[in-house]
Amino acid sequence: MRIIRFIIVKEFIQIFRNPLLVLIILSQPFIQVLLLGTAGGDINYASVYVVDEDLSSTSREIISKMKGSDFFDIRGAALTMDEAYKVMEYKNINLIVHFPPNFEKKLIKEHSSKVQLVTNAIDAITASLTYAYSSEIIGAVNKDVAIKWSKKSLSNKAATVSIPYSYWYNRALISQYIMVPAMCVAMVVMITILLSGMNIVKEKEIGTMEQLNVTPMRKTHFIMGKIIPVWIINIVLLAIGLILSSLVFHVPVVGSLWLVFFLSGVVMFLLLAVGVLISVISNTQQQAMFFTFFIIMIFVIFGDFITPIDNMPSWGKAMAELNPQAYYSRMIHLVITKGSGIKDILPDLLKVSGLTFATLAVSLWIFNKKD
Amino acid sequence: MSQPEKTYSISVENLTKKFDDFVAVDKITFNVQKGEIFGFLGANGAGKTTAMRMLIGVLEPTSGKGQVAGYDIFKNSRKLKKHIGYMSQKFSLYDDLTAKENMRFFGGIYGLTNKEISSRTKELLTHFGMEHIEKERVSSLPLGWKQKLAFCTALMHKPDVVFLDEPTSGVDPSIRRQFWEMIYETAEGGVTVLVTTHNMDEAEYCHRISMMVAGKMITVDTPQNLKDKYKLETMGEVFLHLARGYEKEHAITAS
Numbered sequence: 142m143r144i145i146r147f148i149i150v151k152e153f154i155q156i157f158r159n160p161l162l163v164l165i166i167l168s169q170p171f172i173q174v175l176l177l178g179t180a181g182g183d184i185n186y187a188s189v190y191v192v193d194e195d196l197s198s199t200s201r202e203i204i205s206k207m208k209g210s211d212f213f214d215i216r217g218a219a220l221t222m223d224e225a226y227k228v229m230e231y232k233n234i235n236l237i238v239h240f241p242p243n244f245e246k247k248l249i250k251e252h253s254s255k256v257q258l259v260t261n262a263i264d265a266i267t268a269s270l271t272y273a274y275s276s277e278i279i280g281a282v283n284k285d286v287a288i289k290w291s292k293k294s295l296s297n298k299a300a301t302v303s304i305p306y307s308y309w310y311n312r313a314l315i316s317q318y319i320m321v322p323a324m325c326v327a328m329v330v331m332i333t334i335l336l337s338g339m340n341i342v343k344e345k346e347i348g349t350m351e352q353l354n355v356t357p358m359r360k361t362h363f364i365m366g367k368i369i370p371v372w373i374i375n376i377v378l379l380a381i382g383l384i385l386s387s388l389v390f391h392v393p394v395v396g397s398l399w400l401v402f403f404l405s406g407v408v409m410f411l412l413l414a415v416g417v418l419i420s421v422i423s424n425t426q427q428q429a430m431f432f433t434f435f436i437i438m439i440f441v442i443f444g445d446f447i448t449p450i451d452n453m454p455s456w457g458k459a460m461a462e463l464n465p466q467a468y469y470s471r472m473i474h475l476v477i478t479k480g481s482g483i484k485d486i487l488p489d490l491l492k493v494s495g496l497t498f499a500t501l502a503v504s505l506w507i508f509n510k511k512d
Numbered sequence: 513m514s515q516p517e518k519t520y521s522i523s524v525e526n527l528t529k530k531f532d533d534f535v536a537v538d539k540i541t542f543n544v545q546k547g548e549i550f551g552f553l554g555a556n557g558a559g560k561t562t563a564m565r566m567l568i569g570v571l572e573p574t575s576g577k578g579q580v581a582g583y584d585i586f587k588n589s590r591k592l593k594k595h596i597g598y599m600s601q602k603f604s605l606y607d608d609l610t611a612k613e614n615m616r617f618f619g620g621i622y623g624l625t626n627k628e629i630s631s632r633t634k635e636l637l638t639h640f641g642m643e644h645i646e647k648e649r650v651s652s653l654p655l656g657w658k659q660k661l662a663f664c665t666a667l668m669h670k671p672d673v674v675f676l677d678e679p680t681s682g683v684d685p686s687i688r689r690q691f692w693e694m695i696y697e698t699a700e701g702g703v704t705v706l707v708t709t710h711n712m713d714e715a716e717y718c719h720r721i722s723m724m725v726a727g728k729m730i731t732v733d734t735p736q737n738l739k740d741k742y743k744l745e746t747m748g749e750v751f752l753h754l755a756r757g758y759e760k761e762h763a764i765t766a767s
Binding site for chain 2: 148150154158355356357358
């Protein structure tokens with residue numbers, strides 16, 4: 142244990158003697174959480190072009206309702222669809238609303254009529270939101286019209302079922318409640334792997350590893366001495382990240398804050414083990430750097446961050462089983478957003494611990510064999 | 513140098529290291545007495561470093577026997593490491609730590625107590641006239657001083673045997689001289705020194721030297737005896753004579 146302490150002290154001295162490194166590390170919570178947390182904001186705006194070939198009171202009512210909503214910005218009107226398509230091609234238009242001739246007449250006579258919605262699906266998420274919101278507005282108008290024109294048969298015609306949504310665990314659908322904890326997770330994953338990945342290979346590169354190999358120091362002690370400082374640094378970074386998320390974005394931590402730190406501490410050891418493995422496989426810091434970026438990319442893509450794991454093909458789900466970031470973001474969201482307790486995340490915690498020991502064992506084996 | 517076998521610090525018999533088909537070290541046999549300065553000579557690739565790596569317990573020999581500081585190099589490599597010091601060819605202290613911090617770190621790794629570390633650091637730096645660099649970052653020291661510091665660091669845990677792998681390559685003659693004074697003082701204190709070198713002037717400073725050519729140890733003797741034997745003036749001439757002679761002989765038998 143004493144030997145580990147000497148290594149930890151040495152590591153901290155070295156880190157603090159490198160002001161640029163300290164600056165980069167400490168700026169991470171601010172950059173990642175503040176900047177990226179804000180940048181990934183809600184979609185709250187869509188530009189619209191109207192093609193009204195009907196020019197009826199119903200079509201105007203729909204248009205005016207859209208005008209009245211904060212979400213839609215009516216940029217202009219065209220006489221034909223061809224014209225509107227051209228505008229969509231050259232300008233940034235999210236939606237074309239097309240009322241065909243006799244739209245209102247049909248609605249009155251046949252109790253049904255069609256409005257055409259053309260969404261620009263280059264940005265799929267905006268497109269689907271735009272579509273959903275405009276359908277909602279049209280649906281509302283539709284109901285009013287039905288009531289107005291068929292008063293006689295009001296009793297059965299207007300009896301529609303409406304579906305009010307309630308998004309549980311994030312009722313207001315504030316994306317930052319999801320994004321900011323996710324950014325904390327991404328930050329911890331990146332910094333932990335990067336720092337520990339560079340750590341041991343650096344000693345190989347500068348030649349001190351050769352000197353250390355001649356000492357009676359055990360490799361397990363060495364690895365522990367190397368990863369504990371990184372662990373401490375990341376706990377501090379996480380604390381800064383969570384303080385920012387609470388102060389700036391008012392992200393509520395529904396579950397226990399201690400549990401957030403506990404599960405983070407456990408996951409960090411897995412991330413450190415991954416870093417150690419990279420460090421042990423690589424011979425130069427350059428190799429380790431490329432390796433780290435490659436791995437972080439995979440972790441992020443299959444990490445429940447960009448695509449939900451439930452929507453992945455089976456091989457993607459299988460990969461997520463080995464992915465520290467997937468476990469981490471799942472557990473963080475459970476505890477922070479949903480308020481889950483330790484029982485709910487225990488299976489994940491056990492899997493993470495298992496993976497940690499396996500990764501460390503492989504690293505040690507390679508380390509002992511190679512050097 | 514009059515003691516019998518029992519005081520051998522290093523004793524090696526038929527020590528061999530093979531990498532696949534390549535025999536890097538071929539059945540070398542030699543003994544080094546306590547307090548002796550033993551030189552390992554040989555051209556690049558002759559097998560000096562490989563031989564040394566086996567003796568310091570980082571490379572497992574293929575066959576043969578070996579004892580260093582009373583420990584078997586096969587069985588007790590970890591215990592052995594506690595009793596030896598090593599200074600590598602490549603400078604290998606931490607550039608971003610001060611002289612004192614480096615010594616403290618390595619002292620700690622060898623399991624010294626804080627008190628031992630403080631007193632030993634002071635003792636070594638004072639003894640070798642290096643107190644003034646105590647708080648200097650290693651990166652700011654000239655190469656010669658770095659090497660001297662590396663030597664001090666290798667002595668932190670009072671090893672019985674110190675291994676120096678080309679310790680003075682690249683340093684100026686005056687520092688080299690100081691360095692050798694350090695080696696002499698250390699050896700007089702009863703520490704055995706095994707040093708590899710290319711520099712034939714340095715070979716003269718050794719009590720005894722061995723010559724390695726193509727993995728084989730072709731001679732072990734005092735520098736004076738070797739010069740007398742071949743009637744040559746300097747160790748450089750002896751080296752060339754032996755190396756060429758061996759290669760010629762070898763080429764003839766091979767063809």
